[in-house]
Amino acid sequence: MSSYRLYLLICGLGSFAGKVAFTLNLIYQATVVGLSPLQLVLVGTVMETVCFIAQVPTGVIADVVSRRLSVIIGYLLMGAGLLVWGLVPSFAGIVAATVIWSIGAVCVDGAEEAWAADEIEPGRVTSAFVRGGQINQAGSLLGILAAVGLATFGLAVPIVAGGVLTLALGALLMLFMTEDRWSPGSAGSAGSGSPGSAGSGSPGSAGSPGSAGSPGSVAVGAWRSMGRQVVAGGRAVRGSALLTGLVAGTFFAGLSSEGFDRLSQPFLIPYVGDRPVVFGALAVIASLGAIGATGLIGRRLDMSHPRRVGRLLAVVQAVTAAGMICFGLAGQWWVAVPLYLLVRLLRDTSAPILNVWLVSATAPSSRATVFSIQSQADALGQIAGGPPVGVVAARTSLGAGISVAGLFLLPAMALFGWAARRSPVAENRPAVEVSTAAHG
Structure with missing residues (x-):
């Protein structure tokens, strides 16, 4: 094969x-x-x-x-x-x-x-x-x-x-x-900057300890590269208003995501029962809707105007927050189900909008670092946001926990809007420049 x-x-x-x-x-x-x-x-x-x-x-x-x-x-x-x-x-x-x-x-x-x-x-x-x-x-x-x-x-x-x-x-x-x-040897040769040694295709040169270094030395180099990236990323966050807004907004968005992801389906059980066919149908509708919405937004987004893309993301987060809060307060199935589908649709489409914004608002030399920091902020937000939402849901109700998760999105909306105002008007004016040392 x-x-x-x-x-x-x-x-x-x-x-x-x-x-x-x-x-x-x-x-x-x-x-x-x-x-x-x-x-x-x-x-x-x-x-x-x-x-x-x-x-x-x-x-x-x-x-x-x-x-x-x-x-x-x-x-x-x-x-x-x-x-x-x-x-x-x-x-x-x-x-x-x-x-x-x-x-x-x-x-x-x-x-x-x-x-x-x-x-x-x-x-x-x-x-x-x-x-x-x-x-x-x-x-x-x-x-x-x-x-x-x-x-x-x-x-x-x-x-x-x-x-x-x-x-x-x-x-x-x-x-x-x-x-x-590919082999560890060829990767090491490529990283050494020696022309011709990485792509020569010679089995002997690919595995040569002299040209690539031992696996242990490569591992140490990887850890050191990660350390340099963390340091450079921290400097970038402190030195860029746009990046500060993006990272902080992503953190708050991460705070809200765990609550909805983990509690939304159990919250619907009293309204629609625990029948697998119902939740399967909802999953199909949500998937088809996300595919269609992502395609529609992808055709209309203009990467040459990152400020507009940022504003669109702020609006999406605002509507998502309102949808999550109202979903948690819903008392009837005909209110809860449409809100559930709306929130899933908006959350699925917000990711490509954020990616377009990051690509359009950053220079190539800083792009990988920006994406890395943004992913780390999202993960930390999910780690930090899950337990407090779970405590609220356990002590009050599932709906209350989901509504609290929706409240976490309000700072994300404000921060994305603040960062959008600091985005470049056109793509030839990159807002974020990070030292290439971030790539190790």
């Missing part, structure tokens, strides 16, 4: 297995396992914390040892975690499964794309990523339908089935996944 076809298979089967496992997962946790609102949120906090901590070590493994190995280990761990998730219906079992799955997910994240970029023929890489995204969306929709069908045998069945499929994908990769165009 060619690397191109294998990557498309990974996109389709991985997305399908993930949706099978997670479409009704929160309903399973709330009804079968019987987790409290605080426990539901803490599971999400554990997931975000593990992913945040494991990012660097797993990235070093992918860059020092093998991207192929990192991807295979990742899918095997995710599959094992899902099996524990579905077969051990207790809070301790869910937490243990979350830790296992999260480490696996981080192993795959980034390493999969890096492997594809190296192993697929250069002229087909862009096509692979575009086609892979389309297959990913198709796999997600099919996975939702499969989850609903399997749930008729029990809510744990889709989770176990998703775990089995993920393990099967890992085993399939062990047989068919190759790594012929």
